[in-house]
Amino acid sequence: MKESPTLTDDLFAPEVIADPYGYFGALREIEPVHWNERFGLWLVTGYEELVWILRHHELFSSAVIRNGAGPPYPPVDPEDLPLFDEIRDFRADQLVEQDRPEHLRQRSVVHGYFTPKAMEKWRPFVRAAVAELLDGIHPRGEMDALTDLAAPLPVRIIAEMMGVPYEDRDHLRALADGILYINRGEPHRLRPLAAAVRGIVDYAAPLVDDRIDRPGPDFISVLAEGETGGVFSRHQVLVNTGLLLFAGHETTMNLICNGLLAFIRHPEQWERLRADPVGRARLATEECLRYDPPVKSTQRIAAEDVELAGRTMGKGDRVRWIMAAANRDPGVFPDPDAFDIGRRPNPHVSFGSGIHYCLGATLARIEGQEVFRGLAERFPRFELAADRVEHQPSLQFRSVKSLPVRWRA
Amino acid sequence: MKRPPPQLLIEVDHDRCVGNGMCLTFAPGVFQHNARRQSEVVDPEGDTLEDILVAAENCPTAAIGVTDAATGEPYEV
Numbered sequence: 001m002k003e004s005p006t007l008t009d010d011l012f013a014p015e016v017i018a019d020p021y022g023y024f025g026a027l028r029e030i031e032p033v034h035w036n037e038r039f040g041l042w043l044v045t046g047y048e049e050l051v052w053i054l055r056h057h058e059l060f061s062s063a064v065i066r067n068g069a070g071p072p073y074p075p076v077d078p079e080d081l082p083l084f085d086e087i088r089d090f091r092a093d094q095l096v097e098q099d100r101p102e103h104l105r106q107r108s109v110v111h112g113y114f115t116p117k118a119m120e121k122w123r124p125f126v127r128a129a130v131a132e133l134l135d136g137i138h139p140r141g142e143m144d145a146l147t148d149l150a151a152p153l154p155v156r157i158i159a160e161m162m163g164v165p166y167e168d169r170d171h172l173r174a175l176a177d178g179i180l181y182i183n184r185g186e187p188h189r190l191r192p193l194a195a196a197v198r199g200i201v202d203y204a205a206p207l208v209d210d211r212i213d214r215p216g217p218d219f220i221s222v223l224a225e226g227e228t229g230g231v232f233s234r235h236q237v238l239v240n241t242g243l244l245l246f247a248g249h250e251t252t253m254n255l256i257c258n259g260l261l262a263f264i265r266h267p268e269q270w271e272r273l274r275a276d277p278v279g280r281a282r283l284a285t286e287e288c289l290r291y292d293p294p295v296k297s298t299q300r301i302a303a304e305d306v307e308l309a310g311r312t313m314g315k316g317d318r319v320r321w322i323m324a325a326a327n328r329d330p331g332v333f334p335d336p337d338a339f340d341i342g343r344r345p346n347p348h349v350s351f352g353s354g355i356h357y358c359l360g361a362t363l364a365r366i367e368g369q370e371v372f373r374g375l376a377e378r379f380p381r382f383e384l385a386a387d388r389v390e391h392q393p394s395l396q397f398r399s400v401k402s403l404p405v406r407w408r409a
Numbered sequence: 410m411k412r413p414p415p416q417l418l419i420e421v422d423h424d425r426c427v428g429n430g431m432c433l434t435f436a437p438g439v440f441q442h443n444a445r446r447q448s449e450v451v452d453p454e455g456d457t458l459e460d461i462l463v464a465a466e467n468c469p470t471a472a473i474g475v476t477d478a479a480t481g482e483p484y485e486v
Binding site for chain 2: 054055056104108111112114115116117345347351352353354355357358359361362
């Protein structure tokens with residue numbers, strides 16, 4: 001095995017969090033399937049290897065939280081550890097944790113709600129929500145793109161999809177903000193997270209009762225129908241409501257912030273988008289997804305011994321695949337470190353691949369397209385209003401801590 | 410009563426197909442996975458037109474195109 005003596009094995013080292021592309025890119029060149037002894041997991045950084053794993057779901061279990069979660073890392077306050085079990089029980093019952101055949105039964109209930117055709121009907125609503133937010137922001141001349149734009153937009157859309165009353169939106173936003181602590185490093189983070197998990201169950205329970213009696217076109221009705229049809233337990237309906245609130249929030253926030261940051265750092269690409277926002281938003285969004293993906297990596301557990309790229313992953317081993325590295329694989333993407341909003345084809349793996357391919361991919365794409373289009377139509381130029389941009393200490397998510405920007409209003 | 414569909418040209422765009430496999434559950438007589446776990450048309454008459462269109466609509470990356478082979482008219486999915 002070739003091992004670079006200069007490469008750290010600390011996946012949370014500040015330089016790895018700051019620049020995952022340098023670190024995981026170097027790892028990909030050395031060994032696309034690599035055992036990290038310190039954290040006790042395989043790191044898969046090659047594009048072909050990653051896609052192969054995702055398309056062989058029978059060899060890799062998704063029940064990661066239930067079966068494979070180690071102690072929380074970065075460490076948490078010891079007295080909060082009982083909360084970890086509570087949060088695990090919540091997450092372990094979500095759709096993303098299921099394997100076939102159960103996964104297919106559950107996905108079949110919700111899949112139809114998220115088809116490209118069905119989601120396209122949401123575009124006018126997304127466009128109007130973007131316009132309303134940007135109209136309010138524009139005269140100010142500055143914003144934190146994270147808290148002023150990227151966070152509120154997806155919550156508005158999810159609230160509409162859940163069919164909740166308008167006056168509940170602040171409460172929903174607070175719950176969504178609490179769930180974001182999944183991705184944070186603060187020692188006390190389990191407390192706000194557990195509060196949000198309980199809050200979601202408490203909030204959603206009467207809504208589910210209502211939808212079972214009076215189904216509507218909303219997503220909770222889809223889940224409730226799954227319960228009526230015997231596919232979901234009540235607990236699964238509640239935790240999957242929470243999944244929508246989290247998976248649709250954090251990821252979209254990151255797409256918006258990471259994309260905007262890429263444009264600020266590549267003004268010539270911003271000019272290209274500004275020259276034709278309607279025509280170029282689609283490919284530009286794909287490139288934002290590839291270049292600095294909202295989700296850096298995800299995990300599986302080997303269901304049997306699997307040989308890949310000359311290494312043998314043992315049954316029960318944790319396997320973490322790094323989309324952020326695969327998206328920069330020079331064997332697939334010419335000039336992979338260049339941010340090129342006209343890149344085509346762009347077969348990035350930012351939504352995964354195979355049977356667990358992101359259910360909300362089309363919605364995320366529409367949100368990204370409408371945001372980048374809306375920004376390009378209104379803002380000639382952004383400047384970063386901070387010396388540096390810091391990221392959350394997460395292996396899974398690529399999330400800025402804040403993104404202060406300014407412009408000439 | 411299920412009848413075989415009209416002559417269809419069914420295409421899977423392999424630049425888009427991510428092997429989600431939903432087409433195999435809606436129209437398993439038409440779609441099967443190849444060695445790369447991407448969808449292939451194994452028999453264009455293997456399921457009803459209705460099932461084929463449902464399979465195409467449920468493709469999360471809109472990778473499946475269905476055309477009437479005789480007229481060249483695409484079906485809306």
